[in-house]
Amino acid sequence: MADFIRTGRLFRIVRSDPSHRQLFLQSSDDGGPTTTRIEIYTHYVELMLLQPVYGNGLHIRRAASGEFAVLQERHWLDPADAEYTWMLEPDGDSASSSGASRAGARRSTS
16 A cells, blocks of 8 residues: 555544454544545554544554564564554554454464
């Protein structure tokens, strides 16, 4: 997926369902120059590092190798998760990972 960049729009977490591992972000018509709504749905989420509101829009991009290495070390992500780990802001303060379980793999807790 190419970078998804929508600046100048207010995005809110509409729904986060940890039991079903889903994340739903939405931007709605805020009376500005646009009359469209953008909805972003992520499923099989293993890790969510989020803010409740993104006041200046989103910049969704794949995590760079260095960013993923930090997330992997801090949150025990599987190396295969790198392909499905996304940063939600240009500076990397928010992230979502929906990796290994997407392919049906399960982490062992033993």
